[in-house]
Amino acid sequence: MATAQTNPHYRYLLRLADNALVLGHRLTEWSSRAPTLEEDIALSNIALDLIGQARALYRRAIALGGDGDEDHLAYLRDAHEFLNVQLVERPNGDFAATMARQLCYSAFAVQLWGELARSNDSELAGIAAKAEKECVYHLRHSSEWVIRLGDGTRESRERMQRAIDDIWMFTGEMFEVDESDRAMIAAGISVDASKLLLAWNETINDVLAQATIKRPADGWMISGGRQGTHTEHLGHMLAQMQFLRRAYPGATW
């Protein structure tokens, strides 16, 4: 049986899937609360894209011999078993914070899926090719908002700058490569995430310049999410996300 501890391929797929699921769930928290009807639908669309990516990746992981089904992976694991980067579990905050988080992740995801579309795991390559197209739109959407809020009123600019400052130390983890990753890179299944930083910087610098937002200094970066160490926020999020499944095991619509 494949587990995240014994099988680096399975572990890698869970890392990808958990990023998508956690960020997707965060965005669903905006449903009915977004600033406008149009934006409410836009955020739900992005959330659904991400949850769809997560489902496909969980299915691929299970096909490697993993335990249970995709629902089991989403709803019955505890926080320390989630392998997402801490960036995606950050609370929504104000709209600027949500857009800053989305920009940072989407700029990374576009690069990552673009590379993974050539993975030796042909099923992962297929998922990546589809995900890349979706994430290109997510990046466009969040970029346009960051530019407008940054180059907007005094208040929107202050909030946008604060949002970028606050998220910055969570961005480094996306580009980490550990022992488990190196095995996957050697097998041609994964890509060297650290090499995506250059293109990510180009995208982010361009958007921030247009937004007249100051890029924070690259200081100390938070780490640990990909090993199962999370902020308290993930536990609170999972409590809500997993409640129904745990309270009524096997419930169906």
Next chain:
Amino acid sequence: MTDKNWPLYEVFLRARNGLAHKHVGSLHAMDDEMALQNARDVYTRRGEALSIWVVPSKSIIASEPSEKETLLEPSTPERKPYRHPTFYDIPDEVGHM
């Protein structure tokens, strides 16, 4: 943001090649680019379109309903039947038209 409400835009979709863009509704957006994005998000969630047009609603010059009698009614089929090709005998060889 001095205006409380963003400008209104009209949304037109073209479902297939060869068809004309068809009006499907309207939405609010702060500018043209966001209007296009909003149109994509609000009106094309089920693959409805190959192409999107958005037009500021204020750019649409519309006829006045009160002018209908003078503007449009004079050319209804009841009053100008000869503008409809109904006075010709169509030969059988032509088939269905």
